[in-house]
Amino acid sequence: MPRIAVTVDGIKYEQDVEPRLLLVHLLRDHLGKTGTPIGCDTSNCGACTVLLDGKSVKSCSVLAVQADGSDVVTIEGLATNGSMHPMQQAFHEEHALQCGYCTPGMVMASIDLLRTDPDPSEEAIREGLEGNLCRCTGYCNIVRAVKRGAQNVGATS
Amino acid sequence: MSEIDPAAIAEQADVPTEPKQASHEVGRARRRKEDARLLTGRTQWTDNIQLPGMLYVQFLRSPMAHARITRVDVEAARQLPGVVAAFSGRDFAAEQGSLPCAWPVSEDIVIPDHPPMAYEEVRYVGEAVACVVATSRYQAADALEAIEVDYEPLPAVLDMNEALTGTSPKVHDQGNQAFTWKFGQGDIDEAFRDAPVVIDRTYVQQRLIPTAMEPRAVVCTTDGQSFTMWSATQIPHILRFLLAATTGIPEHMIRVIAPDVGGGFGSKLQVTAEEVLCLLLARRLGKPVKWTESRSEGNLTVHHGRDQIQHIMIAAEGDGRIRGIKVDLLADMGAYLMLVTPGVPLLGAFMYNGIYKMDAYDFACTGVFTTKMPTDAYRGAGRPEATYALERAIDELAHELKLDPMQVRRLNWIKHEEFPYTTIAGLTYDSGNYEAATDRAMALFGYDKLRAEQADRRDRGDPVQLGLGISTYTEMCGLAPSRVLGSLSYGAGGWEHGSVRMLPTGKVEVVTGSSAHGQGHETAWSQIVADALGVPYEDVSVLHGDTAISHKGMDTYGSRSLVVGGMAVLQACEKVKEKARRLAAHTLECSPDDIEFSQGAFKVKGTSQQKTIQELTLAAFAAHDLPDGMEPRLDADATIDPENFSYPHGTHLCAVEVDTETGQTKIRSYVAVDDVGRVVNPLIVEGQVHGGIAQGIAQALFEEAVYDAEGNLLTSTMADYLLPSAADLPTFVTDRTETPATSNPLGVKGVGEAGTIASTPAVVNAVVDALRPQGVHDIQMPCTPERVWRALQ
16 A cells, blocks of 8 residues: 555644545545544535645545645644634625535635735636535625635735 | 532532523524534544444445345355345345335325335335345445346336326336325316316426535444434434334333434435334344435435425416416335325325415325335425425416515415404414515515616516516414314324423423434523523433433424424423422422512512522432422423414515526525524524525525436436535525514424425526516426527527
8 A cells, every 4th residue: 555644633643544645535434534524425515625735626636646745724723722723714704604514625615716816806716716605605704704804814914 | 428418519619509500492593513523524424433343334326226135146246355244125025114105194195115125026226135244335335246146127117197107117016106196175166167267287306415514324233132223313212112113122212313414305214224224234243234315315215205296277267367276296106105204295185275265275186106116205395396386387477467475475465454363274273474474585686677677678688687576475383283284194292292300400401302413402492491491502402313311202303393392392391391490499488379489589579588490409419408308309200282273474586597599597686584483593594494495496496306218317426416515506685574473382383494485486486487578388397598598499
C-alpha cells in the first residue's frame, strides 16, 4: 500500500492507504474527520467539499494518494482561537442552514468563491455555488450569508 | 458526608433571586442553537458513529423489476478477505417478518407480505436479495460481486391503467388493486346536472425522489440481550415499536436513537428493510454493524413520493360559482405497502375542495400495485397533489369563463367573517383570512402591472411570453386528533409528549417526543419554555430523538411538531408552574390564590414578597420544607391530543417568462404570503417557507423519477435526477399575515409543508398562462424546455 503524508487542519498524518481510497474516506474513516459528510456518489452534491492546497475540491472525487504532500482544510479547521470563521458566522446570522448536512461543503465552497471574487453579486454567488446542493433552504439565505460573509471576511482582512 | 446546604448551592450556581427574563422570546428571530455544532463539523450523523469491532453491511439488490429468485449462492463471497458473513434472504426467512403497513385504509385492502430481504420473488429494481458483512466498507462492497443469483424473469407492471385491466400480469397473486376508497358529501349528481360549466381535466403527479441530503444510515449494537440502534430516521419512537412488532424482540430490549439527522421530508418516516436487517445481523453476529447507503442505492430504495393520476371535474355556475367537485384518483403504491403508503392519497381526500365553498364533493381513490419502488410520504403527502389539481382546475374554470383567475377564487373562497367554517369535506377550519393574505401578495407582486406587461408582450408577439400563476391554498396540518386517525383506520394516535425537568441550579431540561431533523426544535422549544417559565432562553436545553431519554413520542412529520409537540411542552410548563405556585404559597405563608406569576417570579399579590422559579426549584430539590404531600420535584410531563387539525393558508404568486422558441422557462418573480398563525421564530418560519417553495418548484420544473419499459430506474443518480441548484432558483419574496389558530393556546398552525403544497400549481399555472394564446392548456410536470417546446408545436 502506498504511504502518503498529508496535513489536515494543521496536523500532519502519515498513512498507508489503498490506492483506490477516496480522500473523503481517508478523512472520515481513517483520520476521524467526520465533519466532512458524503451526500452522493457522482460528485454532484458537493457536501464533501474541502480546501486542497487552498482550492475547493469535492473530496469524493480525489484519491487519497493524490493528496500526498498536500495541505487539506476541512470545516473542522476553520475556526481560529475558538471563534468561527466569518463565513461560518455569516451562515449562522443569516439562518443559511437547516438540517446542516450540506453546510460544511457549502461553507468551504463559499470561502473558495471569495478567493476569486471577493465581492460577488447575487448572480455570481448562485453560479458559483452551482456544484453544491441544498435540499432545505431554497438557497435564499445561503446567498445572503455569502454576501454577509464576503463583508465579514473583507472587514477582518 | 456533608449535608447539602441549599444556600451554598444557590450562591455557587448563581441561582437568581430576581427574575432574569424580561422580554418575550416567542416571536423573536433567535439565531438557532443547533447551528454551532452543524457549522463546525461536530455533528453526530449516524455514519459518523464508530464502535469497537464494528462491521460493515452491504446489500446486493435486484437488477430485475420482477423475477422469481431460483438460486442465491453466497459461498464465494464468504471466502473473500475481510468478509465475516454473507446471507441470502432465505437465511433470514424465519425471523425477518414482514415490513409493516400501519394504515389499512379500507376493508378491501390487500397488504402483501413484504420480507425485508426477498427470497422468493423480487418486485422492483433495488429490492435486497442478499447481504455481506465485512470488516471494512470497501471489502463488503467488493464481496457483493462474488454473490451469484439466478432469476427467472417475470413481466414488469409499470402503467397503472394497464395494471387494472384483466389481462395485466400480476405484481402479487392477489392482483394489482391494493384498495378502493370513497368519500362524498352533498348531492354530487345534482351539482353536475345541467351545470352551466363543467371542467373535466386529468393531471399526472409524476413520481418524485425525496432526496434528503443525508443518505440513510443505520448502526446497531448489542450486549447479548438488548439492542441499541442509531438510525437516520424521523421516527425513533415509532421505529422502536415496529421493530419489536416485526422481529419479536421485546420492545424494552430495543433502544432507538435518531442522532443528528440530515433532512427527511417524509423519506425517513419509514420502517426500512435495512433497519430490520441490521437489528437481526447484530443479533446473529453479536457485533456492532453499520450500513450506510450510497446515493444511487438511495434513489432506488428510499421510498418515492407522489405518482398519481388525478381526474378532477368541477361543476360551476355561469358566473364562476362552484357547485361541486368530483375527484377520481389512481395512486401508484409501487410493489408493496410500506408504513403509510395507502394513506398518503387519502390525506388529500379532504383537501380537493381547498379554501372554496361548494354544495357537493365526491372523492374516490384506487391504489395500484406496480413493479416499482413503493411510494409513501413526501413533504405534504397527499395535500400537494390535491392542491395542484384543484388550483390548476380553478385556472381552467377562469379561462373557460374568461374571468381573471383571482376573481374566480375570490368569488368562491370562505370569507374571513365566516370562520369557523365546516367545509364540504367535513373539516372545520378554525381561522383564516384569505382576503388579507391575497391583498398583501397582490401588492408585493404588482399583479396589475404584470398583467399589463403580459398583454403588451402578447400584442407585440414577443418570443418571450410572460405568465402569471396563482395558488391560494390551505392545508390540514398538526397531525392529528387521534379519534380522526382512528376513524380513518390509521394504526396509531396523533398525540405528543413533552417533559420539563427543573434542575437544582434552576436550569431547565426539556424532553420532547418530536424528533427534529433540521427544523430547529431546540431553538423554538427553548423560546416557548423561556416565556412560559420566565427563565432565560440560554438556561433551557432540549433533548430529543433517543427512546431512552424521550420515552414517549409520535415523532416528526405532517407539520405536527410545533402544533402538537410544542403544545405538550407548553402544557408541561403549566404543570411546573402550578406545583411551583403551591410551593411558593407554602414558603411565603399565603394561599396559592394569593400568588401571582410574572416573568419567572411568584409574588404575593400586593406585596414585594416573592420567590423566583429557580429558588423554588432548589427548595424542591432540598425538600427540607415542602407542603404536606408534595413530591420533592417540580418536574412535569404532559401528553396532549390535538382537538383539531390546524389550517395554515396563503397566497403564492409566480411570474414566469417562457421563451417560445426554445421552451426555456425562467421564474422572474415569486411572492409568497403565508398565514401560519402565531409565529414562534420568524427566522425559522421564513427558512421553512423558502425550502418548501424550492421543493415545489422542483416538482413543477425539474424533478421526475423515470422508469424505462423494463422497470429500470433511469434517474438513479444525482446526475440524472435533477435537484435544483442555487443557479436554478430565484430569490423568493416572502411575507406573512397572522391569523392565530383558535385550537391551541399559542395560536400556531405549523409551517413545514406549506411552501411545497402551495408552490407547484403557482408555477405550472404561470407557465400555462404564458402560453394560453397559443392554445396550450396543460403541460405535464416537470415542465422541461423540451415539454414546453413540444406543447407549442
